[in-house]
Amino acid sequence: MTAPLLGIVADDLTGACDVAAAATDAGLHTVVSLGPPSGTPLADCIVVALKSRTAEPGIAVRQSLESGRWLLGHGTARLYQKYCSTFDSTDRGNIGPVAEALASIVAERAGTPDAALSIGTPATPQNGRTQYLGHLFVGDRLLSESPLRDHPLTPMGDPDLVRVLARQSTRSVGLLPHPVVRAGGDGLRAALRRLADSGAGHVLVDALDDDDLDRVAAALLAGDGPPALLGGGAGLAGALARRIAESLPADREGAALAPAVPAGRRLLLSGSASARTREQVAAFPGHVRTLDPLRLADGSDSAETVLSELAGRFAGHPDDTVLVSATADPDRVRAVQAQLGTAAAAELVERELGRIAVGAVDDLGVRRLLVAGGETSGAVADALGVRSLFVGRSAAPGVPWTVAGHRDGRTGADPIALLLKSGNFGGPDLFSTAWEVAP
Ligand SMILES: Nc1ncnc2c1ncn2[C@@H]1O[C@H](COP(=O)(O)OP(=O)(O)OP(=O)(O)O)[C@@H](O)[C@H]1O
Numbered sequence: 001m002t003a004p005l006l007g008i009v010a011d012d013l014t015g016a017c018d019v020a021a022a023a024t025d026a027g028l029h030t031v032v033s034l035g036p037p038s039g040t041p042l043a044d045c046i047v048v049a050l051k052s053r054t055a056e057p058g059i060a061v062r063q064s065l066e067s068g069r070w071l072l073g074h075g076t077a078r079l080y081q082k083y084c085s086t087f088d089s090t091d092r093g094n095i096g097p098v099a100e101a102l103a104s105i106v107a108e109r110a111g112t113p114d115a116a117l118s119i120g121t122p123a124t125p126q127n128g129r130t131q132y133l134g135h136l137f138v139g140d141r142l143l144s145e146s147p148l149r150d151h152p153l154t155p156m157g158d159p160d161l162v163r164v165l166a167r168q169s170t171r172s173v174g175l176l177p178h179p180v181v182r183a184g185g186d187g188l189r190a191a192l193r194r195l196a197d198s199g200a201g202h203v204l205v206d207a208l209d210d211d212d213l214d215r216v217a218a219a220l221l222a223g224d225g226p227p228a229l230l231g232g233g234a235g236l237a238g239a240l241a242r243r244i245a246e247s248l249p250a251d252r253e254g255a256a257l258a259p260a261v262p263a264g265r266r267l268l269l270s271g272s273a274s275a276r277t278r279e280q281v282a283a284f285p286g287h288v289r290t291l292d293p294l295r296l297a298d299g300s301d302s303a304e305t306v307l308s309e310l311a312g313r314f315a316g317h318p319d320d321t322v323l324v325s326a327t328a329d330p331d332r333v334r335a336v337q338a339q340l341g342t343a344a345a346a347e348l349v350e351r352e353l354g355r356i357a358v359g360a361v362d363d364l365g366v367r368r369l370l371v372a373g374g375e376t377s378g379a380v381a382d383a384l385g386v387r388s389l390f391v392g393r394s395a396a397p398g399v400p401w402t403v404a405g406h407r408d409g410r411t412g413a414d415p416i417a418l419l420l421k422s423g424n425f426g427g428p429d430l431f432s433t434a435w436e437v438a439p
């Protein structure tokens, strides 16, 4: 195995796991690195996970460029910008600025620095995200009528992504409409070329199913198109990975294997505010320990209190799977945010869940952790000092079990299994069923 065939810069950790699962399912050996890797992982696909989704554009651009340059500098054949399949961002959001920055280093490498172009789509049909005439649908609802309109950090009120991306960009945004995608072949490649020649800085691509994405991937990898940064959800990345994997020899070198995870306890931590997570919390049959941000703020509750309750609980019920949850309905979240401030409430919950994770792993023998929520997962992984993840079997589409690599920060020589779940992913019973495929 030589240079990575696909290098992905992901704007959050659960998104990185989602796209890593797509590449793994396609047959690529895939590693997730939290920030640019310190060594050179043995992998076909390296996903660099950032925590930049809600960062100021300048910060997100700096971090993404650092990762993109690392990947290109290590010979990565194709660079991909992974953002959320529900285009989570704000008008001051950073998907556009990051796309422009990464497209410019791809164009520089191709020797066409004046022709920077990004081509992508959030469409991820296996999770019900489709794009039609530039409009994003979540299941059978427009994005703006889906629960994403109530997202605590990135409420999505406009379903027209051409408009949303244009508001975030300095370059113009073109659309590759569904009839052209459906027809595929030469027509699709010619339409892409025309959009590039017309000076578009970004092209958003419609897709309703995986066949659409496979046609787009074939056109993008045909070799006669404009050099471009590719990007979007896990859907297009999976289609590219399938196409890339087809050309790999069957007898190539193996990748580094995930270390075995020793027996130990299980814990669920939820800081997700999504509608799907609320269903999963409600359906969880085991013991639920609620975290109220107002009580954390006034000091009447804390990570230490939760950990000592967990110690007592595990002593009486050693095989228990306990859920510690800050998940609440949108009215309650808004009330907490009004009192504490949105960022302060988020930080408080993330910090305490991180401290609970560390105490549970270090002192209570927890070795398998399911964490719900993108920001929350990033915070928990940071607190645990995790730096890289081997990607294993998926518990649900886009939700793979992973193993934190040896010698990672606080986890020491004892690997732990982590399932880091995007808020909206997984069926209602995921909190019970995920353990059936845990490493
Ligand atoms: N009860 C609460 N009150 C206020 N904020 C909360 C509460 N519970 C969780 N939060 C915060 O809301 C944010 C939820 O975002 P997070 O990305 O973790 O999950 P999500 O809502 O499912 O989003 P995603 O779809 O990106 O995974 C976190 O920053 C978390 O700390």
Ligand SMILES: O=C(O)[C@@H](O)C(=O)CO
Pocket (backbone or CB within 6 Å): 012, 014, 015, 016, 018, 019, 083, 084, 085, 086, 124, 233, 234, 374, 398, 422, 423
């Ligand atoms: O694309 C998605 O929906 C997920 O990978 C994600 O990024 C949600 O946080």
